[in-house]
Amino acid sequence: MNGRIVHIASNTFREAVRDRVLYNLIAFALLMSGAAILIGQISINIERLVVINLGLTAVSLFGIVIAIFIGIGLVSKEIEKRTLYTVLSRPVRRWEFIVGKFFGLACTLVVNTVFMAIGVFGALLYVSHHFQTADGWVLVALYFIILQFLIITSLALLFSSFSSPLLAAVFAFSLFVIGTFAEDLRGFAALTQGFTRWLATGAAYIVPNFSALNVISSVAHQQPVAGQLIFYNTCYALIYTAMALCGAVLIFEHRNLK
Amino acid sequence: MAAIEILGLEKTYNVGFWRKKPKCALRPLHLAVEEGEIFGFLGPNGAGKTTTLKLLMGLVYPTGGSARILGMEINDPRMKAQIGFLPEQPYFYDYLTARELLEYYGQLSGVAAKERSRKVEAVLARVGLPDVGGVQLRKFSKGMLQRVGIAQAILHDPRLVFFDEPMSGLDPMGRREVRDLMEQLKLEGKTVFFSTHILSDAEALCDRVAIIHLGELRGVGRVADLTASVHGKVELVWEGTAVPAALRALGGECHVTGDTVRAVLPEASQDAAIDALRREHLRLVSVIPVRTSLEDYFVQKLQPAGAVAGARS
16 A cells, blocks of 8 residues: 555544544443343343344444544544645645545544454353354454445545535434435335336435445344355445545545635 | 746635635736745735645645646645645644654655654754654644744755745744744755745845735835835935925925924935925935835835825826
């Protein structure tokens, strides 16, 4: 990777760490330890199911909130505070800045997820005293959650490149909610006719399909995830992320930094 | 080769939310800055100085015209590796220490890893911040941030440095140190282009200046040549307290101090004024030409064309 992208990414990561973003891990640790102790006392034979469901959902929500609220400020904050001027007056291309920012936040989210995953497995061990082979699928669910983070980070960056932080947060969060129900939207499109069908189908395929990336429930029920789904989801997330990043770069390349 | 060649660079913004109206920030600007000179870009607030600098840095795109810096296009990364830029009222990543910030900018500018630490320490010492490299920038005063801004602009040993209001936020000692630094940069063969509205700084430092007002270039040249073009004034002092009516009619300011009168008149009225004093048998003490400052030229250039013509007639 281009050296300047690495430097921008590592500075973005350092900013997140110093702005105490990883402090969310404390809240997550408290949640998981509290849940593990409580579930251990009130659940009968479904402790694993509850811990995996609760743990992975919390990982997803904590990460999405970080991705949106940091992602929307990645560009706009730099413009507002004019820190961008001393970066772009150096031999740094605008696309390198966008890509570097993306990788910096993505790296922050991956590190955050790794720590939260340790918390989930710790809680799982606490309630069931041992690991099972099927617990390996939890790693696949975590991998899919990271793919969701990549998509939402690129979308937050895209919206951040042309709108205010507040609007960017609204757009990104709306797309996350709609994308969570993307399969339902596709089902609705199939039921309609004419222009509505065309419109609903278009919308269903434009919004990110987060429902395909959500295997928390099946993993919690110890159902395996098909290799084909892992492959398709990986390709889908990478292509979607790349397209959103290209959009962000295209907009940012033409933007006047007043 | 000119360090900076600006060929008709212009910028118009569309302002307003619904029915956007064009607002001209910079009219077609033609300017050349030679290598090795200190060039002052002067103008009042809102004149178009910062817009020009942003256009040259590639931060905003021109509506028309073009510019070449060190013989290269304004968005050429090879050119950007050879320039330094201090924005107006700089703000930096305040979670970093001064040393970390300069290391980061050194990385982005392509300074070799083995040289980076040495250069960072040297530049911190050069801007008068040798002992605060490990302090986070959020604890820095405005003047210290300005010094860090200057440090990041010269860190990578650029051939050409752009400073936007470099004296802003500095105390008198700090301003003097920055002036000395700019002179040192010139001695090292570097070109310095700086914008300011503090005319005394420009007059003391610049080989040449340009004056811009309302987005339009009003004058460019050596300070001595520009001030020579302003209609001179002369100061007459005579004994007594009387001011002849004929002298009053010449226009000018008269001040009676004790038993002498001091009058400042246009140079062209000097002979008529002396004749008027002789007719009244007043004893002339001195006739001294008043030195024209850059400020006089600046004020003249900022007046509307009609006002200047009126003043001259």
